[in-house]
Amino acid sequence: MPLHIVLVAPEIPANTGNIARTCAATDTSLHLVDPLGFRLSDRYLKRAGLDYWEHVQLQRYPSWQVFTQTHPEARLWCFSVRGKEPYTEVAYQPDDWLVFGSESKGLDPVFLEHYPSVRIPLSGPVRSLNLSNAVAIALFEALRQLGSQV
Template identity: 55%
Template sequence: MHIVLVAPEIPQNTGNIARTCALTGTKLHLVKPLGFSLEDRYLKRAGLDYWDKVEVTVWEDFYEVREFFEGNNIYLATTRGDKFYHQVEYTRDDVLVFGCETKGLPDWILSMYPQNRIRIPMRNIGRSLNLANAAAIILYEALRQTGFKGLV
């Protein structure tokens, strides 16, 4: 399983997601521009001592990610999704893509996979869920569907 963060802005969110990835064997992909340095103390603190247990790849842009994962299912997490995240049949090689905290995914990325836009149901009272929470919710549904392989 893969989590892709496009232009993440808040180091604590990325650190928390890295921790979740380490504990689930999920690969983490960060797409530039990053709103922080990978040496950021908040990033490291949020990831605790899990950074050496997660595979992290940094990409220059989303086009590189798209090319690398050609042939994989790529799901875009967005409040503008057409189906709920649990209505997808996930596989172990799927790619879960999340946008930056303040803007989400840009329209040009959303237009690449219109049939694979997924969302988490929530009340429409303004802002959406925290990025780290949203990533964990969707990832764990995908892991549940694939039998939590390799997890105890």
């Protein structure tokens, strides 16, 4: 498994469905950390993921603590508008974990204190990108660096 996407407390089912489809298309695992703002049976989640759900390598965790206990050696990159390093300046490695927060709040500042933080530079009046767009931008840059033909 070359890369992992981690969503911490995602709120919008269609975003998570779109991210799941991107993960299926790139053979990237998807990890969801509770609380989720929807049920996994949500029709909007299923619709956005289309019929690709069987190809999604999905894991769910009841908390961030359980996630970190399950994957203590994970090399994490926390994406945030407050991140320190531009996403294109990170030297991604196989088995990296790209971590994203909820649509309305992003990642709690404590994440940025404990883990390397990354940002997708923005200009203009927009505060942040749509979560599924941000995941796709970051994932495809990491895959490009790793020489993926996806």
